[in-house]
Amino acid sequence: MSALRLALIGFGTVGQGLARILADRGADLRERYGLDVRITAVADLRCGSVHAADGLDPARLLAAAGADGTFDAVDAEDRGWDALTTIREAQADVVAELAFTDLATGEPALTHVRTALEHGRHVITTNKGPVALAWPELAATARRRGVRLEAEGTVMSGTPALHLGAELLAGAGVTRIEGILNGTTNYVLTRMEAGADFGEALAEAQAEGYAEADPSGDVEGIDAAGKVVILANRVMGAELTMADVAREGIAGLTRADVEAAAAAGERWKLIGRVERDGQTVRASVAPRRVPATHPLASVGGATNAVTYTTELLGDVTLIGPGAGKLATGYALIADLLAIHRATGGAA
Ligand code: HSE
Numbered sequence: 007m008s009a010l011r012l013a014l015i016g017f018g019t020v021g022q023g024l025a026r027i028l029a030d031r032g033a034d035l036r037e038r039y040g041l042d043v044r045i046t047a048v049a050d051l052r053c054g055s056v057h058a059a060d061g062l063d064p065a066r067l068l069a070a071a072g073a074d075g076t077f078d079a080v081d082a083e084d085r086g087w088d089a090l091t092t093i094r095e096a097q098a099d100v101v102a103e104l105a106f107t108d109l110a111t112g113e114p115a116l117t118h119v120r121t122a123l124e125h126g127r128h129v130i131t132t133n134k135g136p137v138a139l140a141w142p143e144l145a146a147t148a149r150r151r152g153v154r155l156e157a158e159g160t161v162m163s164g165t166p167a168l169h170l171g172a173e174l175l176a177g178a179g180v181t182r183i184e185g186i187l188n189g190t191t192n193y194v195l196t197r198m199e200a201g202a203d204f205g206e207a208l209a210e211a212q213a214e215g216y217a218e219a220d221p222s223g224d225v226e227g228i229d230a231a232g233k234v235v236i237l238a239n240r241v242m243g244a245e246l247t248m249a250d251v252a253r254e255g256i257a258g259l260t261r262a263d264v265e266a267a268a269a270a271g272e273r274w275k276l277i278g279r280v281e282r283d284g285q286t287v288r289a290s291v292a293p294r295r296v297p298a299t300h301p302l303a304s305v306g307g308a309t310n311a312v313t314y315t316t317e318l319l320g321d322v323t324l325i326g327p328g329a330g331k332l333a334t335g336y337a338l339i340a341d342l343l344a345i346h347r348a349t350g351g352a353a
Contacts, residue, residue, distance in 0.1 A: 008351065009044040009061075010342060013096040013127075015089050015118050016104030017050035017071060020132050020159070023335025024102065025064035032064070035339070041346045047096035048077065049089045051105075056082035059097040089114070093122045100128040100345060102338055107135030109223070109232045109248060116140060123147040123155065130341035132159030132334050138232035138248060141239040154345050157240070159337025161187065161233045162310045165326030166340055171241035171314055179317030180241055183280040187233040189308030189328040190217045190224035191256050191276040196306040198264045199273070204257075216308045216329055226255035227276060227291040234278040234289045237312075242280060244287035252290040259293055267295050273303050 014021050028035075028043055035041040045062045049055035053070070056062060056077045070080050077085070084095075093101055101122035107115035112135035119136045122129045123144060131137065136144060137157045148155040161167045162185075171180060186192050190211045197207035208225065211217045216224075223229045231251040238244040256276050267274050272295045280289045296303045301323040305311040310328030313321050327333040 009042040011046045011098045012100045013047040013098035014102045020334045021104045023331035024338045029065040049092040055087045057084040103131040107133040112136045112139040128154045130156045134160045134232040138235045142245045156341035158340045159334045162328045163333040164336030182315035185312035187278040188230040193308045227253045230278045230291045238280045254292045
């Protein structure tokens with residue numbers, strides 16, 4: 007069994023979540039699934055960067071980041087490389103792109119992903135920016151270079167929405183995708199049903215860590231729109247951009263709206279929707295009143311859910327976390343396992 011050598015670009019919450027899982031479950035992943043992951047490089051703006059071809063101990067990296075916030079005490083062959091040098095020079099089969107990004111330019115994550123693919127590295131990422139803005143281009147580069155681009159954590163964190171839709175339901179004829187794809191807004195709407203006002207509920211979501219750094223991205227449906235684009239492109243083979251998504255957020259909803267829905271046995275949900283109509287794929291994000299019998303109606307708090315409507319199975323619904331350190335770290339394990347299986351363990 008050859009090790010899968012991994013370079014981490016970014017060692018914030020998600021990178022540390024991945025390192026935690028590898029420290030705690032690395033032996034189990036090796037023994038049960040034949041997945042032997044060796045972190046050979048980490049480049050982080052805060053902690054610094056380290057490279058060691060024989061591997062860096064994930065527990066040691068976590069301890070260093072937790073102690074003085076730097077990798078100064080970590081044994082390494084090379085230090086001080088920036089992200090692009092690490093992507094180009096590290097002894098690595100896979101680059102995990104976990105730096106920051108946005109849904110306007112996708113940078114700097116987009117350049118990191120492009121560079122890694124061009125250099126023949128497999129890429130795994132939890133960053134929505136590059137995947138929502140440039141999936142067709144990046145997927146074509148990955149095919150040309152004979153490597154994989156996996157991004158399970160961009161939609162519903164480690165809840166396997168993308169692998170379910172794109173791989174496990176392949177051939178079932180997915181005609182529609184509907185989901186609660188943003189935890190912050192679902193949390194806010196759930197709290198409003200319990201009597202909280204909008205601002206109070208949003209402040210709670212920020213305190214719980216669900217909201218983006220700028221919560222207007224959540225409230226206005228931009229985060230959900232990014233996920234809708236990713237689902238449309240990855241699962242339905244569309245080539246949508248953010249501009250193709252008809253988008254409305256939840257800022258216009260009042261307590262009175264929420265109470266009126268409840269009186270009618272309904273709930274407001276921010277629904278991301280993708281529909282195939284012949285050769286056309288249409289996408290939207292909008293608050294919708296759903297009846298209590300709808301599979302997404304019972305999904306409360308920050309939980310996410312997606313329903314795939316298929317020709318052969320009817321509706322298939324998946325419910326689970328959409329954010330969180332270990333939940334998102336696990337998405338990267340799922341991506342590594344997908345690469346491991348696709349390459350027959352020879353990546
Ligand atoms: N801000 C996002 C949410 C985090 O609330 O769902 C996960 O993408």
